[in-house]
Amino acid sequence: MRNHLKSSRSNKHIFCAHCGTQNPANDYACSRCGERLAKSKTDSSSNIEYVSCHQCQDTNDARSQYCWTCGCEMSESIPVASTSNIQATATSNNQAGDSASTSPNNLTHPPSNQVDSQQSLNAGTQKQAPHTTEEIPLQNTSGKSNGEIPHGVKRWNWAAFLMPAVWGLFSGVPFTGLLFAAAFLPSNAQLLIMIAASLFLGYKGNELAWRGKKWRSVEHFNSFQQQWTSWSIRLSAVIGVILVIFIFSQTGG
Incomplete structure (x- = not known):
């Protein structure tokens, strides 16, 4: 592959992007390979990708093998974003940001970093909060x-009964x-009382x-x-047995 020296920028000559041959600027096709001669300029309405020449920094079609301005080989070209690509990228990013911010999921579910921060804050609050569920001893x-x-x-209460x-x-x-004073009353009154x-x-x-009376606790009272x-119960059982024996003895006598 031939190497081409950088030439001054003028409107008199143009280099073929396909073979690198220098041609008059007014020619339609390359005199050597027959490819169409065209100057590469960024166009906002075009979807063509562009690259920058590493020698003259001029813009060329990404498909060019040689720079149309200086004829240098485009092996070390630098990508250049076209105006349409930049605008399309910016529009896409803006739409993505708007859709993400207005998405129902984002409205109901906060970002994970916010959730983690909120959970950490809640955990710290729970650790610092005093325990209020402990049972308070009865007075x-x-x-x-x-x-x-x-x-x-x-x-x-059977004992009281x-x-x-x-x-x-x-x-x-x-x-x-x-x-005890009921013992001095008639038997019928004693029984009713x-x-x-x-x-x-x-x-x-x-x-x-x-x-x-003052008791130490409910357990002590019970x-x-x-x-x-x-x-x-034991004393009542003994008294009951004595009464039964007494009644039978009186009946038998």
Whole structure:
């Protein structure tokens, strides 16, 4: 392949882009190879790609093998973007940016970097936030006349039902001692008073005992009442057996 020296830029000569032969500027075709002679200029309405000559920096068709201005071989040409390509690229980028910003997915789903930042912020806030879901221990309201009755205390009391007078003296319900005075009343009155007192104290005994005496805790209160229930059942069973024996002995006599 022939090497061509750089010539001065003038309108008198033009080099063939196909074979590099110098021809008069007014010729239509190359005198050596017969290819059409044409000057390469960037055209905004054309889709042809252009390159820049590394010697004279003039613009040539990317398909040219030789520069039309200086005749230098285009082996080290530099790509040149045409005006139409630049405008098309800019328009495409703008449309892509607009579609991305107005996409429904982008409106409902923020960018991943924003999501990561928000998640990190939320994680830090959760670590710094104090724990508010811990159970607060119940206040001991025993021994107060208007103290709140815990849920574990509201139940039937068998000790107060079976032995109301004695149970009340040890459980903080001292007025039950008045039941001993019923012994001086007629038998019918004694029976009615004892039945009414037993039913009332069996139902309300725990509440009266909780407010009438200071207890260490609900567990302590329930343990005390269970112990008295055990004693009252045993004592009632013994008294019942004695009464049955007494009745049979009187009937047999």
